[in-house]
Amino acid sequence: MSSWLVPVAVAVVVVVWAGVRHAQAARSDALLDEHARRRVAPGAAAVSPVAVWREANRLFRCGDREGLLLLAEIGRRVPRRRQAVVDTWLAALRGGVSRGLDVEWRSRVQRELVSHLRPGGDFWPGMDVVAPGAILVDLDLSGCRVGRVDLVGAVFVGDARFGAATVTGDADFSGARFLRHAVFTDALFARSASWSLAVFTGNVSWRSTQVAGSLVAAGAKVSGRADLRGAEVYGTADFRRARFGGRALFGGVVLHRDALFGHAWFRGRTDVGSALIGESAEFDHTRFGRRVLSGDQGDQRA
Template sequence: MSNERESSAERLDTKRGYRALGLWPMWYALAACLLTAISLIVTAWLLFNWLIGSPPKASPKPLDITTQLELAKLAFATVAGLGALVALVTAYRKQRIDEAAQILARQMARDTTHDATERRITDLFSNSVEQLGHEQAAVRLGGLYSLERLAQDNPAHRDTVVSVMCAYLRMPFLTQNTPGVARRGVTYPLELLDALDRAGQQELQVRLTAQSILRTHLFYSGGSQPNYWPRIYLDLSGAELIHFELSECRVQIVNFEGARFIGGASFRKAEFTKIATFIGSDFQGVADFRGARLSHAANFDDSIFRGGADFTAATFSRMVTFNGVTFGNDAHFTKANFPDLVTFRSARFAAAAYFNEAAIQECRFQDSEFHGFAVFDSAQFSLRPDFAGVSASHPNEHHRWPDGWRTDSPGSDGMAPLVSWE
């Protein structure tokens, strides 16, 4: 019974193979060729007789030896022609089958190579991820470099590798190992080293290495660069980033929501081609965005810039919001370009705020506070700025407000409302 099922399955596979090659079974093909040949011969004979006229009927005469030999030759030629036709059909089918076999063999070889490559990549990826969870820092470093090599050699896996590195950086570090650092606030990595134990110092080196790998492959100076990884999405929301460096890098999407930047954070001349999110970020050192280009919407709402923020000559191509932001030190927006709406609702400028020579399409500063001095010299506004509910330190001779605005009588806290006098 099983042999019958196997034979039936083989016949079914054979039929499927014939259909895939576009071939009939052998007997069908031979029969079709013979019938076609006979039909052509009969048709040619009738057509020939019709063209020259059918010979008149006469009494049959016995065939002489010469005629018999000619007829025999004709019969042999016909048989030989039919044999040649069969041979031609057989050779054609064999050629088609051989070609299909070669194509199938190459496809199987490619599939085998692909499967072997994928297995090797999967094994390497699994081992590297497992190394990241090892208790020894040296093993974790090895895992990072293995992931880097895997992503460099296999572009299709770069997103996954970057996601793993970002997930590693999002895992708690200082909040668990050194809770005192979070309270004191660390400005420079060297101060952080002094506050960590040996295991913490080793983990710090692992994290700095992960950040360095990302920066290396996101660095973009134009043209063809084999080490650059395009169209990357960085999800570092809630991460603790130490002396973070993304200068002159090009990234598609970044998410730093709730991230804490310990030490300086440099985004100088960086380009974010799509959405950039910094909601609730905490910049403990200087945040350097000089010459940065944010091509789509950007959101800095509720962020804290403790060490100062420098957006000199930055370009915000779409809407950008700084609502509820605290600038604990000087905020520089000199020569910044805002071709769309920018909002600073309820923002707090604890020190100087420089907007001189900025190009601003539309801006709203409702309910913001300028505790230092504000400079808007030579700022260009396409639409009248909105300073409703804004208060500023008074008296302060260093203020340079846009035309049509001035401070009014100060209150007991030394802050005066900004009013329009036009």
């Protein structure tokens, strides 16, 4: 390519990109303006932001897609409203079961939510995900970056994906039920994370997960494989009374402080090759249903 064509090509790309951004902004403005015009009689005063917010909430609670889009536009235009918008979407995922699961509507709300939690052009930083008891369908928060997570007692229908997610606050999945596979591979928890009494029907992967505080899985039940290879926990790791029905892979895990396995039950093969525990390890009344592999044995079977 001739040298003079390079700057021309760059200029064309910049112009196209600017045009796309301008068109998106224009569509956002048009959506709210058109919504206001349809609801205001000729000659009446303009609709206030509070009225738009209430109308968006009303439409959303009725299951109207326009309400979902209006809330998203309010969040884009008014950053201080973003957490309220996220909370509204999450509230919908906590209820409505009496009318049926309505997988399509829940999936649509989740897609809109995730589009603002994953870094990119429409990212809303610092959002907390607080939805105890929510019913979530094939939730995919992979690569998302959020603040605090409270999904205590949540039910995950289908796979739950949190791979490479970053949680800057505490994360609490206590009592949650994962009805298929759960993936936390390469996730970063900047504070503590709890899966106390959680139930995993399928496999769970904490492979290469990092937890800056404590990891609590006391009383958790895993029917499938539990993969913690390469995980690193800087606080206490609490697996007391946990039940591992399938293979438990602890190869290369680094537990910087105490590791508590009292009354835990490992029914499948347990691989602990090159696992490191920084302080004390408690295995009082721990049961192993099959042999424990360590060192080269664990590496060969990984």
